[in-house]
Each structure stands twice: as structure tokens, then as C-alpha cells.
Amino acid sequence: MTTYHCPQDGTRSAVSALTWRCPVCHGPWDLDFTPAPGLALNALSGRANSLWRYEEILPLSVPSVSLGEGRTPLVPLTDTVSAKLDHLMPTLSFKDRGAVMLAELARRLNPDRVVADSSGNAGTSIAAYCARAALPCTVYVPEGTSPKKTEQIRAHGARLVTVPGDREATALAARAAAGEPGAFYASHVFNPYFLHGTKTYVYELWEDLGGRLPDTLAVPVGNGTLLLGAALATAELHALGLIASRPRLIAVQAEAVAPLAAAFHAGADDLLPGAAAAPTLAEGIAIPRPPRARQILAAVRGSGGTFLTVTEDEIRDAQRDLAARGFYVETTGVACWAAVRDGLGQGVDRPGSVVVPLCGAGLKTGMAG
DSSP states (O other): OOEEEOTTTOOEEEGGGOOOSOTTTOOOOEEOOOOOSOOOGGGOTTSOSSGGGOGGGOSSOSOSSOOOOOOOOEEESSSSEEEEOGGGSTTSBTTHHHHHHHHHHHHHHOOSEEEEEOSSHHHHHHHHHHHHHTOOEEEEEETTOOHHHHHHHHHTTOEEEEESSOHHHHHHHHHHHHTSTTEEEOOTTTOHHHHHHHTHHHHHHHHHTTSOOOSEEEEEOSSOHHHHHHHHHHHHHHHTTSOSSOOEEEEEEETTBOHHHHHHHTTOSSOOTTOOOOOOSOGGGOOSSOTTHHHHHHHHHHTTOEEEEEOHHHHHHHHHHHHHTTOOBOTGGGHHHHHHBTBOOTTOOOOOSEEEEOOBBGGGTOOOO
16 A cells, blocks of 8 residues: 655655544645556456456555446537436446545455545445445434435445534534544545545546547536546546646536635635535535645646536526436536536637536435425
8 A cells, every 4th residue: 555645744644544634734635656557548458347447547456345336428418518427326426436445445454433424425425335345334414415315325334423514514523533543534535545536537538538538527526526536637647648638627616605616716726715605406516615625726727727606597407408318417416517508608718528427316316496
């Protein structure tokens, strides 16, 4: 195994120490990891039909907890926009890409218990993969989480803790439990192994498009795990000489909870003080203070991308529109389609080809009222 390092102050920690954040600045870890050379399109034939086929670029290999995650279809929506159907993953959301990495890591470290916090999808995914790994798991969720998601968490045998208040209150409760001896914090935000799972989203696009990437990747952003995984993948592919240029990253937030969009358009490098949040249908990205805000903002700027926001009415309409096209997607998962279906908006020239993720199945939340 490699080591964690803090991108802010350079502090390092062994992965086996179960130290879930930098002890100096309390920020999230990154991972000291460099992909091995040798990945090539013609080397992939015959490999496992899951994200584990990209063994050269993953910090873990030979998993025992896989549920067959990854390799989701890429389907055109218009002449220029295609959708990657990550709502067809084993637990019906893209979070399986990162959760399998955390569960595999936890299995190897053999902690007394696994702790996670979530607005729903990450919790269902961690619960499922911990069940696969035979690890005791506790998942903290905010009150008001979709009943179908909490039902799924319980079905996988995890202990469910409902926290009064919002998503931040839930994270604080989980982090208190994560600080106890013997606990492994399966945080999709603080643990970089999760990002090395989500980056496979882009490696699959690269393979399916014959060794290239679309001009633009539109990604919904709350804590930013899919966007940062995408940024990581494009940087790796470029460094390996497998792509000539990197695509733009278009980050999409709900207008009701858009702290990153506000900071981006204000030219700030970090969140602005006093960011307000209102209720939103896009519960999966309703994160008022994402811990990796600086990294997210830098990744979008570095790609030449931008932030777009969508209203609640646009989310409702996009969900109905996708359903009419045959795709039953939860309200968070339609945010990118809501943002790009009529073009990419101001500040984006030459849109070219665009890929959006359909991140979670409609069975998770039902149709918006």
C-alpha cells in the first residue's frame, strides 16, 4: 500500500494507521500513487468486464469484494450529448465506483467497524460493499433522507443512524464516531481511494470512444468526488500520453445550494463566507461546505471549464424529459441534463461533444412532485 499525504501542508500518514484526515490542518488526504505504464486499448480485451480491468491505474488490485461495478453503457441523447448510465451500477448509483475501493481497503486493514456518512447513495453503496466484505458498518444520514435509500442501507445489514439537522450535522456526527479507536472512516470525501474509484468513469469513456475523450464532461457537484475523479483521470491519461488534450469540466450545482458556483464566479479560490442553502430536490449535491472546495475550484479552472446552476423547475422538467426518453433517473442524477439540454450557457464557447452522467436510479427517490 502507498501513503496518504496532505495537499495543504505535506503531512504524511501510513494508510494502515486509520488516520482519516490530516492531523495538522484537518483537511482531506490525497494519495501518493502513480499509475503504472502499459495501459493500452489493445491490452484490455479479455479482461474482467468491470472497472478492475484498468489494473495499471488503480492503487488496489485483485479485489474480493467486487459486485461487477463499472462498464456502464454510453448512450446518445442528442447529436452532441451522450449519457453514461451509471444508475445501472449494482446499488443503482455511481458511488459504487468509489465504495468498492473503500470496502476493499477496509477488508485488508480489518478494522473493528466501518463508519460512513451520506445523503443516501454513498451510504447505500458502502453498506452493500461492507456486506460483501463481511464488515460491520454504521451509516449516518440526515433526517429527511429518501426512505428508499434508508431501506436499502438497512437491507444490507448496516446500522442506520438518522441525525437531526442537515448534511453538515450528519458529517460531524460520523466524524466523531470515526475518531474512536478501531474505526475505519469510509468517507467518500476525505479518503482519496474513493477518488481513484470514481476516476474509472473517465477511463471507461476513453475506452468506449476508441482512445479519446469528449470535448466536455458535465458533472454534478456537491462534495465533488466524481469531478475530482474525472480531473485525476484526465491528468493521468495525459501524462501517460494516451490523450493529446484534456476536456473541459463543467460543474453543475442546484441553484438552491451552489456555494462552489458562487465562489467560482466571484473569482475566489475557496468558499465565500456565509454561503446560504435552501431545500432542493437534488439532495445528493446539497453540500453547503465541501471539504475539497479548493481542489474542485482549481480543477474546473484548470480545465477551462465553468460552473452552471439549475433551478428546481429545471430539475423537475429534466427528470420528466429523461423518463419520456426511457431513462428513470433520480432528481440529483438529472442535474447535468437540466444544465446542458438547451446548450451549455454563457461562458462556454465551442461546446462540441458532451457527456453527462445519469448518476442514480429513479427508484431511489421517485419522481419529483
